[in-house]
Amino acid sequence: MAAEPIISVRGLITRFGKHTVHEGLDLDVQQGEIIGIVGGSGAGKSVLLRAVVGLLKPADGQITVFGENVRDTSADDYRRLRKRWGVMFQDGALFSSLNVQQNVEAPMREQLDLSPETRAALAAIKVRMVGLPDDALKKMPSELSGGMRKRAGFARAIALDPEIVFLDEPTAGLDPIGAAAFDALIAQLRRALGLTVFLVTHDLDSLHAICDRIAVLAGGRVLATGTMTEMQDIDHPWVQAYFKGPRARAALAQKEAI
Amino acid sequence: MTRPQIALSEGIFVLEGDLLIGTVEGLDLRHGLAEAIDLSGVRQFDTAGAWAIVTLERRLQSAGLNPQITGASALQTDLIATLRQNMLLTEAPSTNGPTIADRLEQLGRKAVSSLQQTLAIIGFLGQVVATIFGLVLRPSRIRWTAIVHHMQQVGLNAVPIVSLMAFLIGVVLAFQGAAQLRQFGAEVFVVDLIAISVLRELGILLTAIIVAGRSGSAFTAAIGSMKMREEIDAMRTLGLDPVEVLVAPRVIALILMLPVLGIIANFSGLVGGAIMSWIELGVSPGVFQARLASNTGVWHLGVGLIKAPFFALIIGIVGCFEGMQVKGNAESLGHLTSTSVVLSIFLVIAADALFSIFFAILEV
Ligand SMILES: Nc1ncnc2c1ncn2[C@@H]1O[C@H](COP(=O)(O)OP(=O)(O)OP(=O)(O)O)[C@@H](O)[C@H]1O
Ligand SMILES: [Mg+2]
Numbered sequence: 001m002a003a004e005p006i007i008s009v010r011g012l013i014t015r016f017g018k019h020t021v022h023e024g025l026d027l028d029v030q031q032g033e034i035i036g037i038v039g040g041s042g043a044g045k046s047v048l049l050r051a052v053v054g055l056l057k058p059a060d061g062q063i064t065v066f067g068e069n070v071r072d073t074s075a076d077d078y079r080r081l082r083k084r085w086g087v088m089f090q091d092g093a094l095f096s097s098l099n100v101q102q103n104v105e106a107p108m109r110e111q112l113d114l115s116p117e118t119r120a121a122l123a124a125i126k127v128r129m130v131g132l133p134d135d136a137l138k139k140m141p142s143e144l145s146g147g148m149r150k151r152a153g154f155a156r157a158i159a160l161d162p163e164i165v166f167l168d169e170p171t172a173g174l175d176p177i178g179a180a181a182f183d184a185l186i187a188q189l190r191r192a193l194g195l196t197v198f199l200v201t202h203d204l205d206s207l208h209a210i211c212d213r214i215a216v217l218a219g220g221r222v223l224a225t226g227t228m229t230e231m232q233d234i235d236h237p238w239v240q241a242y243f244k245g246p247r248a249r250a251a252l253a254q255k256e257a258i
Numbered sequence: 259m260t261r262p263q264i265a266l267s268e269g270i271f272v273l274e275g276d277l278l279i280g281t282v283e284g285l286d287l288r289h290g291l292a293e294a295i296d297l298s299g300v301r302q303f304d305t306a307g308a309w310a311i312v313t314l315e316r317r318l319q320s321a322g323l324n325p326q327i328t329g330a331s332a333l334q335t336d337l338i339a340t341l342r343q344n345m346l347l348t349e350a351p352s353t354n355g356p357t358i359a360d361r362l363e364q365l366g367r368k369a370v371s372s373l374q375q376t377l378a379i380i381g382f383l384g385q386v387v388a389t390i391f392g393l394v395l396r397p398s399r400i401r402w403t404a405i406v407h408h409m410q411q412v413g414l415n416a417v418p419i420v421s422l423m424a425f426l427i428g429v430v431l432a433f434q435g436a437a438q439l440r441q442f443g444a445e446v447f448v449v450d451l452i453a454i455s456v457l458r459e460l461g462i463l464l465t466a467i468i469v470a471g472r473s474g475s476a477f478t479a480a481i482g483s484m485k486m487r488e489e490i491d492a493m494r495t496l497g498l499d500p501v502e503v504l505v506a507p508r509v510i511a512l513i514l515m516l517p518v519l520g521i522i523a524n525f526s527g528l529v530g531g532a533i534m535s536w537i538e539l540g541v542s543p544g545v546f547q548a549r550l551a552s553n554t555g556v557w558h559l560g561v562g563l564i565k566a567p568f569f570a571l572i573i574g575i576v577g578c579f580e581g582m583q584v585k586g587n588a589e590s591l592g593h594l595t596s597t598s599v600v601l602s603i604f605l606v607i608a609a610d611a612l613f614s615i616f617f618a619i620l621e622v
Contacts, residue, residue, distance in 0.1 A: 096486075097589035112280050121345075122279070122306055128344035129305075142586020161279055161304035192337045193304065 006031045012061035023220040034197040039217030045200045086157030090168040094141040101137040107159045126155040147174045164196045171203045183209045204251040266290045274299035277307025287314045298329025308341040404507035412473040413515030424523035428530025436538045445539040452531035453554040461523040462562045466569040470602040474577035478598040481581025482591045509574035516570035576602040
């Protein structure tokens with residue numbers, strides 16, 4: 001691949017006390033692709049995401065996003081970088097004392113100088129784009145269902161039209177129809193906004209439907225990267241079990257039937 | 259980033275530059291009419307840019323025109339189409355300020371809700387007392403570990419602050435009393451002054467206030483954050499009664515420990531008073547002790563300590579009740595924690611006043 005990767009991780013090592021999560025992890029993400037990160041529970045997917053967005057200082061290794069080093073940037077540089085990506089955490093992480101509209105407006109309020117009317121109009125559009133009904137705007141996060149909270153978290157992540165969005169298990173806990181709609185939404189926004197998507201997921205249907213490439217995390221490293229079909233041929237027990245289990249076959253069969 | 263420009267030439271709106279979230283507000287989209295919108299000069303473009311274009315398009319449509327969008331790239335066309343689907347046709351009407359009727363309604367709602375709160379708290383008191391009696395009848399269900407843990411938290415850990423506070427109160431009383439009593443040559447009465455005010459009132463009242471600030475707020479915060487994370491609901495589904503598991507041990511621990519803290523406060527208050535009397539008035543500790551024993555009835559101590567369990571019940575009930583009221587958000591937790599402290603201190607002082615009247619009628 002000729003193009004400079006938009007995210008590049010080299011030799012990442014992260015530790016919590018004595019417990020090593022990543023030992024020498026390498027990963028490249030290209031501009032405009034949707035990369036799916038898979039791995040067992042506790043394999044360190046969420047920790048990788050936190051390290052890439054600079055919430056967690058790794059013990060060693062180099063992480064560059066947009067060609068800039070995330071690990072030791074100045075506060076100013078980091079603020080500039082942060083505007084260019086959006087993050088949706090595993091459990092939504094909406095601000096519980098703000099309603100949905102205020103949550104989506106929060107990044108605009110912090111980063112830009114917009115009039116309240118413009119902010120409200122843009123927030124309403126983002127909320128509609130993620131498929132929430134209009135009356136959700138004025139609701140508090142505690143009044144939403146789990147799936148609606150995820151959508152609201154996604155709306156906040158794309159509030160500033162970022163270049164990269166980091167999504168931690170966006171479809172976990174959604175009904176299959178809702179999950180498929182969410183996948184379609186991600187793909188549509190990628191097309192419309194030219195997003196790069198860093199997608200942590202366990203959802204085989206999502207992996208099939210929208211991911212250009214898949215990276216498998218195991219033993220603190222990226223075990224393999226490739227398309228869904230390439231995953232079928234990788235000779236590793238976990239990968240085999242994951243991509244050739246009954247659920248994977250069902251997902252594959254469904255895709256071929258379409 | 260180049261600033262976006264809009265110009266009207268030959269019946270066409272021509273847009274140029276970067277139409278981005280940070281810049282579109284500079285565009286004047288309110289004036290002029292045209293049959294077409296030309297985007298060929300637009301470089302960077304995002305949702306906010308598309309929003310501006312669709313807003314302009316809608317305005318022209320409502321003026322009876324049918325504007326064409328020309329010169330847009332495939333990506334821009336896609337994004338504009340997405341926006342058309344997702345933009346509300348009418349912007350939400352802005353609400354006016356509250357009228358007098360609104361304010362009256364608010365007042366009424368406040369009054370009714372505070373009445374309901376009072377009833378709810380009394381109901382909660384009944385529930386807790388019933389649960390505690392139930393536990394007395396079936397002692398095997400008592401959670402000793404939890405009780406001992408809370409006794410340490412609310413009792414043992416509060417000893418330093420409570421005794422320091424009472425010591426200083428004794429010092430202040432002796433100092434102020436001495437200044438007044440010396441005028442009459444009645445220095446030795448400072449002993450009676452200190453003993454009666456500390457033993458009857460101040461020792462236990464100030465201890466209760468400190469405990470309300472320390473432990474009442476901790477109860478609200480702990481139970482409230484469990485409520486917020488649905489732990490209380492999880493308990494109910496497991497067949498555990500939150501009142502029995504969370505509230506009863508805290509209230510029992512407080513009822514057991516507040517009298518003990520009161521005794522410690524009384525003792526250090528007297529010590530502080532004695533030391534200050536010695537320094538200021540030359541009343542030696544021996545004289546102080548003798549006068550205390552001969553002139554101050556033991557009933558003064560009793561009057562003070564009888565109040566302790568009631569104060570403990572007030573603090574425990576209010577703290578746990580407010581914790582149970584917490585809703586899903588972090589703000590209500592903070593709000594209710596401060597409510598809990600203010601309310602329990604207020605109720606403790608009110609109860610103290612009632613006790614004073616009661617004991618005055620009984621003439622003890
Ligand atoms: N703040 C922390 N302190 C200590 N250990 C942590 C912390 N955060 C994560 N870990 C550990 O790091 C490991 C990886 O956690 P991580 O959250 O990345 O898992 P995951 O791959 O996202 O799993 P899941 O699919 O269940 O979300 C786990 O073993 C976890 O115990
Ligand atoms: Mg995770």
